[in-house]
Amino acid sequence: MITQDSQQFIYFANNEGLLEFNGANFTLYPSPNETIIRSAKSIGDRIYTGCYMEFGYWKRQSNGILKYYSLSKNLKHKILDDEQIWNIIDFDQWVVFQSLNQIFLFDTKTSKFKIIKPKSAISRAFKTNEGIYYQTYGEGLFEIENGTGKLISGDALLMKNKIVNIFSRNGKLLIQTQFNGFLELSNGIISKWNTDADADLSNTSIYSSQQLSDGGFALGSVSNGIFIISKEGKLIYHITQNKGLSNNTALSIFEDFDKNLWIGLDNGINCINLNSPVRTFSDDTGILGTVYTSILHDGKLYVGTNQGLFYKTYNSNEDFKFVNGTKGQVWTLFSNDNTLFCGHDSGTFVINGNVSQHIFANSGTWKLEKVPGHPELLMQGNYFGLSILENKNGNWAFRNKISGFDYSSKYFEITKSLEVYVSHEYKGVFRFQLDKNLTKTDKFQTYKNPSKGKNASLTQFNDNIYYSYKEGIFKLNKKTKQFEKEETLSDVFKKDDYTSGKLMVDNSNRLWFFTKNYINYFSFGKLSSQLKHNIVPIPSSLTNSMLGYENITQISNSIYLIGTTDGYYTLNIDELKFNKYKISMSTISINKVNETLRSASIKGHSDFKFADNNITFSYTVPEFNKYINAEYQYLLEGSQDIWSEWSTKPTINFKNLPAGDYTFKVRGKIGNELSENVASYSFTILKPWYRTNLAVLIYVIILCICAYFINRAYKNYYHQQKEKLIEENNRLLEIKELETEQELMKIKNQQLEQDFESKNRELAASTMNLIKKNEFLSMIKDDLKKNSEEGNKNIKSVITTINKNISEEDTWNIFKDAFNNADKDFLKKVKNLHSSLTPNDLRLCAYLRLNLSSKEIAPLLNISVRSVEIKRYRLRKKMDLAHEESLVEYILSI
CATH class of the missing domain: 3.90.20 (Hemagglutinin Ectodomain; Chain B)
Known part of the structure; x- marks a missing residue:
């Protein structure tokens, strides 16, 4: 079973438990007794579920997480062995839990139970505006009245056919059977309701069904996909695995608040956007290939691909047919005076229905344009320059190549003065003047600014020439012949990442181009000439277009065809309306560094410890359209002053927040529509223990004590x-x-x-x-x-x-007495240092102490000068002086 709560979250009864999808993330809540959950029903603020011998409800806690409460724990003696709860129905104050053997009626006001035990097994219980019904095998159809079952029909048709669902229709009961289509019950009489879809439903086993909000029906089959039937009984869609379903067995069907159809499959979940402005054609065979161009011509839809040219009758279910002779890459389709031209890798073709005529084969053709003032001529951009096609007596043929310019001309524009501008991806933008006969150009100019760029493009919009590449969109100044940056258009690349500069103009004078997250178009307002920026929030990851070869074609006033690498999709911009959604917090998690996340309350004001200053916010807008992504913008008051950039990421993490008061705000955007509300959450990161008031008081006391002791x-x-x-x-x-x-x-x-x-x-x-x-x-x-x-x-x-x-002796004695008086203890010191000295040696030392020369010493010793020199030599030997050491200096140093 599938159900939806008041927050528009979707819940699925799943093999592993209760599966929740909030539009951004899936959350699995394991079943209470580790068995398969068979049924689920959202009633008020509770999600009721039933499984093997257990049923109860889940309720969201203050932290945003569901908690289970058992209702069957007090009925264990009344639950049969091996009993499973297959269906849950709400009616007034009652919640009905249905197994194959009995029905439990739970009064939500008194919390008391009533139990209905039919004689035979129950196939299924049903709810209409009038009451609750159930079918039993071999007995018929019963209605619950006053807490008991009352037989309302035992018709043979009901005995033979298993009832899949029951609806109210025109005061009658409309009964959906497994193999016999629809039956009507009125005043106890059963009749067949014959529909246009009976033939399509023949031999099909219907397992599940749902009445849609428009009165139609969605039928889920075993092995044959989904059938969508109008309230009149006409088959609208038959959706099978080869048209997008994951598999062909639909066990449950549910229509949500936005009229999306959820399919619980034998293995997996699918969501069908029945009211989406986008319709997809996927070529899973590979025959069609990548669509480069398309056009609606004479009631036929032509698509040019990398495989060739294909066509089919517009708005029909027929398969595409190949136009013979066009095998190869088709670059452009161009209609002029009800003649369809095909620019091809092999040249140029004229297409008439399913017949192609090859009129130019000299080079591949990128593009064709009308020549101003020459209705009989067309200019075409080729692999090796430009050439002219001419209409003679109703037949188009090649006239001439324009000499003087031989570069590939994928994008070009021609003005009324026959001035041509060409964009070459690897060489930049060229400008040259044609002669009157459109046969040649004498010279051409290469623009230095703007420069060349990957996936660059050039087009003419509102009689102005624009050039686009990664640095922005530039407009040609007609007076100066220079390109000037168009800030209004270029701002788009600042708000969203550049992917391609491809510019396209439709029949309604809208300028289209693609960015990473949007399809953009500019149009003129009805009351002003100001360009208005419009966005379609379909990201390039979903459009699956070939970068640099994006293409969009206006099929009707509001429907556009956009080529992809595996087919195409159509977009109805008149139906591109976005509901008002509310954004909500899904979870708030906190953690310490390097520890696991813990859930916090998402209501009221919270105080977090300083250590828990890593906070993760998860939020969502419950939008389930495949091609439309919700975007989010947040602001953390107390930490930042401006809103963040828009992002598709539904979570944000703040790490190491300092202590203080904060308010987290988040808002959503679907397309150009902001969410109805701004979700906010206030919290405080408490000061660490060492910064609390008590800690400060302790610090003051310690400071005073320290001051006292310091003093x-x-x-x-x-x-x-x-x-x-x-x-x-x-x-x-x-x-x-x-x-x-x-x-x-x-x-x-x-x-x-x-x-x-x-x-x-x-x-x-x-x-x-x-x-x-x-x-x-x-x-x-x-x-x-x-x-x-x-x-x-x-x-x-x-x-x-x-x-x-x-006499020498007398002279020495006199001198000795005088010398000892002048230099006391010198002779004793010398004698102590050199004990081998004789009195004569000491006498010589005393004379040398007075710095006397040998000539002056000789008379005192009464010897010759030569003898003094000999005495000095012997004295050096006794004192053991080195050869280079002065005897006098040594004696003076003692």
């Missing part, structure tokens, strides 16, 4: 600093006293040094005096020796006296 610590610190400062001041005073003492010591040392230097100078002076004295005495001695006569005792006595005065 105390600062007081202690400054007290310590004060004491430390006093100590430092005392220490500084002590240091200053020490510095003063050091200064005094320094002065004393300086005085000592001065005294030492003075003594050194005195020692040096005395030493020099000794040296000079000894030298003087030596000179006297030498002179006396030279002048004395041998044996002169007086002179010898003087010489002896002189020798005593220049």
Whole structure:
């Protein structure tokens, strides 16, 4: 069974449970006892279901999810073994649950049951405006009155035929049988209602049926698809698997609020848009192929495809027929003075009914156009330039090729001044002037702006030439001969993704083109010359057109044919009206990072923990038309100030929302019609625990305590600093006293040094005096020796006296005493460092300490200079000095 609730959501009794479809998503609710749900019925705010030995109802919770409540749990002793609930009917305050053995009547006001137990098995129960009926095998048709079954007909026809459904018609009961068509019951008399569809229904097993809102009937068969019959009994449609059904066995039929027909199949679900402005012709055989062009000519519909040219009588159910000789790709169909031309990969044909005449074969033909001022001529765009066709005595023939331009001319336009504009996808836009005879052009200009573009196109609309590619739509300025961007038209590409620049103009002066999500057309208003933008919300994914080869043909004032890769579909723009829909929240889910989603209430105001700041909103507009997609736009107040872009996605996720108050708003759009309402939901992301008022109070208390201890610590610190400062001041005073003492010591040392230097100078002076004295005495001695006569005792006595005065030992003792006074402990230090030194070596060290030269030392030692040098050499050896080390510098450093 199939049913629909007040929100227009559709529900299906399914093998796995209760299946819900809200227009955007399917949701499966598993059956309460893991058995097949056989029946479902929406009544009020409840969805009643029946399955194996169980029945009850589902009710939507605050989080938008259905919850099951059992009604049969208190009737377990009255439910038969293996009993299943096959049908549910509502009538006034009663809900009727029907199995094959008994009927349970549930009073929704008192929540009490009544049970009807027929003598034999029940085939099915039915509801009309007058009452509730049921058929039992071998007994006839019963009506429920006062909680019991009353036989109203035991006619043999009813005994032999299984009743599929019962309807009210003209005060009579119209009974739909399985194999015998319709019967009428009036005043207890059964009669046959003969219809025009009886022949089509013969030998067909009808399993399900539904009376439609227009009074007609939809019949579901076993293995023979769906029959749609008018209220007069005329067959309107017979829809089978080769016409779109998933399979040919229809177990249930349901008409929704929008008059769509839902089919519960043996395996699967189909929805038939009976009142859709779109009608589809699908060529599942592959014979027809991709439709590139079409035209209605002399009551025949011609379609040009990649397989050739086909035709059939318009509005007939006959198959398409092939026009002989047109095998190959047909690019264009053009009617001129009741003559039909076919632009083909092989050239140009004139078509008369089902006969083709090949009038041009030099090159493939893209397009044909009338030549202004020359009704007898046609210009055609070919693979290798442009050429002219001429009408002579009623026969069209090739006249000439236009020389000077040899590029492929898929899109071209010619002005009244015989100026030609050509769009080449890979080379850009060209302009050139034809001569009066339309035979040649001297030169052509290539436009740098606008540039070339994929799937670009060029057309003439309202006496203006337009060029379209991915950067926008450009209009030719007739004065400057330059293309200028037409902002009004180009804005369409900003609002929707570009797929193709193909521009088409119909007989009603409408400019058509295709984008990713829409079919667009511009028309002039009745009261103004402003262009009005109209959209048909059919996305390219459903139109299935060949990109760059989109085509739309006006068949009548309101009906247009649009070619696809596997046939075509027609669009009636007068019937393109959109109902007012309400948008609703379906679910709201929250989760922590890297955790599973949890459902939240979709009603009222909600508070969410800060950790649950990832929120997913799901919403829907219950629109079930195959070719029309709902679009959504949302706004999150508290986070953003403007509405989002329109999107077909029925969910949005907000991650890591900061704490604060928010209101989520969402609205829908079907075509140009906004939803009746804006669904809104207010919620608050609570502050994290560390930002709550209690936490702030604790922070204040902790801050006060910290401030107290910090203040105390600062007081202690400054007290310590004060004491430390006093100590430092005392220490500084002590240091200053020490510095003063050091200064005094320094002065004393300086005085000592001065005294030492003075003594050194005195020692040096005395030493020099000794040296000079000894030298003087030596000179006297030498002179006396030279002048004395041998044996002169007086002179010898003087010489002896002189020798005593220049005695080395006496001189050294005097010097030693003076040297020790000037350089205390030097000789001891030297002796400690070099214990092997003799007194003579120490004497030499003392003389070297005074920085005396060898010449100055020789008289003091009463030896020659050469002997001093030898002594210095021996002293170096004893001190073990390196060759490069100075003896004097070493002694001075001790």
